[in-house]
Amino acid sequence: MTAVPSAATTSGSPPHPLSDWRAKFALLALIWGMSFVFIKVGASALSPMQLALGRMAAGALPLLALVLLRGGRLPTSPRLVGHMFVAALLLNTVPFTLFGYAAQLIPSALMGIVNAATPLFGVVFSMALLSDERPDRDRVLGLGIGFLGVLTVFGVWNTLGEVAAGDRDSVVGMLFVVGATACYGIGTPYLRRFVAGSSHGALELSSLQLLLGSLPLALLVPFLTEAPTGVTWQVVASVAVLGVLGTGVAYILQYAIVREAGATVATTVTYVAPVVAITAGIVLMGETLTWNQPLGAVVVVLGAALCQGVVRVRRVAPPRPGPRPHAKGRRARARRPFA
Secondary structure, three states, rough: OOOOHHHHHHOOOOOOOOOOOOHHHHHHHHHHHHHHHHHHHHHOOOOOHHHHHHHHHHHHHHHHHHHHOOOOOOOOOHHHHHHHHHHHHHHHHHHHHHHHHOOOOOHHHHHHHHHHHHHHHHHHHHHHOOOOOOOOOOHHHHHHHHHHHHHHHHHHHHHHHHOOOHHHHHHHHHHHHHHHHHHHHHHHHHHHHHOOOOOOOOHHHHHHHHHHHHHHHHHHHHOOOOOOOOHHHHHHHHHHHHHHHHHHHHHHHHHHHHHOOOHHHHOOOHHHHHHHHHHHHHHHOOOOOOHHHHHHHHHHHHHHHHHHHHOOOOOOOOOOOOOOOOOHHOOOOOOOOOO
């Protein structure tokens, strides 16, 4: 897909700060990293399915209103709507619900560790679904370094030991998170192959995705969950912010990143978001910082930079073979006439 120059670029005026996909990437990492604070508050009074539904509904409603105000229209092609429904299940309905249930069984740090495997799933499924996203050596190296960085940030040597000493609930919780990350890993390249090339804008596509993802939960929640109790204004505000920013605005940014930088790069936001989450926990919730967290943050940034092509590994070309010793003398003797 070729990029179309914007009006700002062609007119000579300075580009918008978010015109570069790297700026969108940083903003998306900030939003999703901060989302952990709002999820924690919302989960104090809502069930996992209720929280997932509230998050998607709060994100879909303002986006739909914005579409109407701008005179836009949601996609109506049955083929595109079908692909969008699959994408909504993979990127919203199923993983949001699985994370909610996993949070009841395992520590949030372990959820972050397993969730960091999203780019690895993304590489595998991108190779299967996208012909133009074959990972090169720098990208594979960046994925590996970034994953090691996330393990360092969360202190995996301590967390895994605690899980190993627990009961089978920990294993079930880890399987829930693996299922969620696998959904993210296949959902992003699926989105690029079947949806991102459409003529519709990110606003319309994001609105439709959240609307379609909300429908299954809207049908199931009344029958499978009880009415929540102890809902405070903090819970309502957290779900609203989580929906509008963490789901609505975030998915507009994700669509743009997938289109401009590719599905594999888009999934690496899960490397940076945990660093933001830890920083938010220290500043907003008074959590302490251990030695492994800043070290891991540096490794995470390095891995993401390799994946995005900001940093490249210098390849030293092998020396060219020079002329063999005395070759010149032999050629000179060969040209001499016989005496």
